[in-house]
Amino acid sequence: MEYVLQTKNLTKRFGRENAVVGLDMKIPRGEVYGFLGPNGAGKTTTIRMLLGLMKPTYGTIHIFNKDLKKEKIDILRKVGSLVENPSYYPHLTAYENLEALRKILGVPKARIHDVLEIVRLTDVANKKVKGFSLGMKQRLGIAAALLHHPDLLILDEPTNGLDPSGIIEIRNLIKRLPSEFGMTVLISSHLLSEIDQIATTVGILSKGKMIFQDSIEAMRRQAQQRIIFKVSDSDHAWRALLSKGIKAEYKDGVIYLSERSNEKVAHAVSTLVHEGFSIYRVEEEKRSLEDVFLQMTMEEKIE
Amino acid sequence: MIGKILGADFLKIKRKGFWLLTFLGPFGVVALQMVNYGIRKDYLLKQSNDDWGYYLVNVSAFTPLALVLGIAILTSFISSVENETNAWKQLLALPVSKMSVYLSKFTVLAILLLISSVLLMVLTLVYGIFLDLGEEIPFIDLLKYSFYPYFAALPILALQLWLATVSQNQGIPITAGILGTIFTYSAHYLPDWMIWKWPTLRNEWNEPFFNVLLGIGVGILLYIAGMIDFTRRDVK
Structure with a gap:
């Protein structure tokens, strides 16, 4: 099987505390990988390492068969991400927020309208993000992650704090991505019901260790x-x-x-x-x- | 790559008061002389035979203070743009090197301060001509008083930018900025090696150009040290 992302013995230590221990993560191409674990299990720490925001204490990360340590910028060109709470510039409009990222990514301007369309924010494109609801900010974050046609999309708790209709909307959006855009998606959550409805492969993290990693069917089989x-x-x-x-x-x-x-x-x-x-x-x-x-x-x- | 990040950074500082501050600094410095000369022009003109020279010294008395205070405010503004919603993680998960991100922030501020210096020169000149201080305008001195403090203040810029970007608690860079302003205010009593004395262009050899050279040299060193530390840290 072809893996888009593979980690070996990935470990992160903060002082004496082990946040992530010996993680061997494998994400097959075209899957929606549900990264599950209770709060504080080390999901965000792992995702930060996958994005090069944190250096692993030891272990290796390969994305698209390239070593993250050596070819970080090359890899990140094809990775879109939304880490924890959405980041945005409140004094800028939705359009300007994406423009600030677009300048760096070097994609055509028309792409901004495309992604705003995908997350249905076209109507408020010229409003300051300051006044957006949490759901709109979250969608803007996803739009930002989609801006450069990533092959791998990493979403950390994308439905956190959303109301039910917002959750459903984002869930439907994520479900579409692999088939419509050929993306592989890594989505983390502490809610199983969330992962259950989107993911095709599941990894469960508990206290920094991977305690289960297989297809969602295999997990369902465990449910007697x-x-x-x-x-x-x-x-x-x-x-x-x-x-x-x-x-x-x-x-x-x-x-x-x-x-x-x-x-x-x-x-x-x-x-x-x-x-x-x-x-x-x-x-x-x-x-x-x-x-x-x-x-x-x-x-x-x-x- | 750095050009793209710079473009993005200039977009991000829109509507945040950066441009206003860039104008306000030099305007404030010259405005103080407008008050000074407006109230007691006759007295001031009697103090020296070189009216232009005396005027320039008066203006430059406040330049270092405005510069050091401006640096403290601008550096804390620019880091607040990313800190506000912790956009560092979004920015640094883009295909950019941390070094170029840091360089871009420094460059934005260096450009804004340079614009301030140009404005200072223009405003000083315009008000000087308005005061009718004489036919012979000392352009060389005007340039020195407008741009020397800028270069001499580069180490402070490098230091404050580093403090503002790596501090979890923005109280630290703000405290440093206030202390720095106090140091500059009392530069007369400081030893020559203190970087906060340099923008006043004073030293024991009475050669302002030393401060420029020192400013650029030490500025580059402090910049590199700050950048290396920034790249080695895990992103907030």
């Missing part, structure tokens, strides 16, 4: 699922199932079936119908990724 039955007279229904040799659990008026194959479920249903119970609901209970995530980070704490 059960079938829930809600029936009349559930206590007796449960006993009836057990007596027919069907494994089930009973808790608070709900029957849980751990076998999830179609045949087993059909068998359980027909058994209950034959025994004369009314079936109200048959549902699949998905253990949310949230639970998996919590479990993983909890395990890390206990160790």
Whole structure:
């Protein structure tokens, strides 16, 4: 597999404190890589190192198969980023903010209108950013990151502090990027629900260590699922199932079936119908990724 | 590359009062003489036979103070442009070297201060002619009094820029700026090696040009030291 970004044994120490330890990060081309971890896990520190804003204590970073230490400027030409809270110049208009970056990046002026269009800020292009809402500032930050057609887009908590409609808007925007513009996206968040809806690959960081890195499907597989039955007279229904040799659990008026194959479920249903119970609901209970995530980070704490 | 960053930096200082300050400095210095000569012109003209020379000395009494104070304000302004929303991280994640970013900030201020010096010269000349101080205008001295302090103040610019860009707490560069202004104010009592004395063009050999040479030499050294330190630090 071709990796756009690869780190080896990446470590950052602040004094005696280890912020990031031995990180081996691999981001395949064209993926949306969800970088997940609780607050303070070291996500921002990692991202700052990936952008050359911080020097690693040791370890290497290769982006586009180039060593960041040696070819930083070359690499950054193809990387767009939004780190933590959006940075902007409040006394300048949205257009001027992008112009200040455009001058350095050397892309055509028309590109400013393009990116303003993408993040839907065209109407306020000539208003000072001072008066923008947080969501608009965040979108301006994304516009700035897109300005030079990056191959790799690094977004640190891009939906932080946004209202639900803002979150959805940014989420839809990010989802479009790989297919429409051929970008690879690294997006960090402390919210699993966020990553769950955008990412195709996931890396989970806890206390500076990578505790999981694989496709989102692999992570979902870890989320065990059960079938829930809600029936009349559930206590007796449960006993009836057990007596027919069907494994089930009973808790608070709900029957849980751990076998999830179609045949087993059909068998359980027909058994209950034959025994004369009314079936109200048959549902699949998905253990949310949230639970998996919590479990993983909890395990890390206990160790 | 540096040209592009400079272009961006000049855009960023729009509407921030940089240009106003660039004008206000020299205007203030000459305006003080407008008051001085406006109130007691006859008395002042009696003090010396060389009316132009005496006028230039009067003007230049306040030039170093305005310059040192102006440097403190401008350096803290220019770093506040990036500090305000911590735009350093955005700026330095662009394909630019940290050295050129630092050089650009220094260059912007050096250009603004140079413009101030030109304005000082023009305003001094215009008010001097208005005062009708005589036919023979001492252009050489006018140039010296307008531009020598500028070059002699370069080490202060380098020092203040470094302080303003690397300090987490902007109280540090501001304190240094105020102290520097006080030093310049009391330059008479300072030893020659203090950089805050240099813009006053005084030294024990009575040769103002030494201060220019020292200013450029030490200015470059302090600039390089500040730049190296800036590039070695992790971005805020």
